[in-house]
Amino acid sequence: MNYHLGILHLAHLLVSADGHISDEELAVLRQIQREEDMKEELVAAFVRKAEVTKEADLYSDGITYLNECSEGEKLCAFVHLYRLAEADSSIHVREVRFLLYGVKSTNVDFDDVMAAAKINVPEDISVPRCSDRMRKPLPGS
Secondary structure (H helix, E strand, C coil), X not given: CHHHHXXXXXXXHHHHCCCCCCHHHHHHHHHHHHHCCCCHHHHHHHHHHHHXXXXXXXXXXXXXXXXXXXXXXXXXXHXXXXXXXXXXXXXXXXXXXXXXHHHHHCCCCHHHHXXXXXXXXXXXXXXXXXXXXXXXXXXXX
């Protein structure tokens, strides 16, 4: 559940970063939720929380959730977030900063995120399918 909550928190901030949530971003976000089998109750509870929580607190909570995940899960989460940032064909400077601060805060290598994003792109959807292999702890972690 930490994995799902981490994605939800950071995805919410990412799509809100440029002040406009595009239809493409919403579609990718729904695809991530389906792909990761996020329960509707969890998503609904998060939406209620996001309505009354400060941005800084959402960020802090999201990073805390992801830091409780395996290295593979953190990488997978940032692959989703990277694809989400690309969804509307323009990456705002706040989205770039957000991604860079997030990977630094979770000790994920951004080059690994970009490499994983490139090798996990199915042709028929706009977000990667994070395999079970990516979710398992990485060697040495």
